[in-house]
Amino acid sequence: MLSSIDLNLFAAAIKQSYKLMTDTSAANMATKLIQTLDPTLERAVIAWISGHDIPDITIGKYSITTILNIRNSCDYLDAFTLLSEYKLSPEKGEKRIWRPKQ
Secondary structure: OOOOOOOHHHHHHHHHHOOOOOHHHHHEEEEEEEHHOOOOHHHHHHHHHOOOOOOEEEEEOOEEEHHHHHHHOOHHHHHHHHHHHHHOHHHHHHHHHHHHOO
């Protein structure tokens, strides 16, 4: 759980990043991510919300940048989620990291 993240600021940043998302969807996503993301990623999430450079946090053999490169993506929320899943269950998380984005 990410304890120092402001839900409203997080929802606003999500809505700004995902232009077609509604306010309600962004708030729901922010609530879910606050509850499920690994606390190790809190610094990165705070940086992402505030528009600062995101620290490249590593868990095991994967980092935020590594996941973005593997998936050829700039979706930090997806990378945060995948890294959290990898920490929780390395085998399942690694499969999701390497699975093509749909």
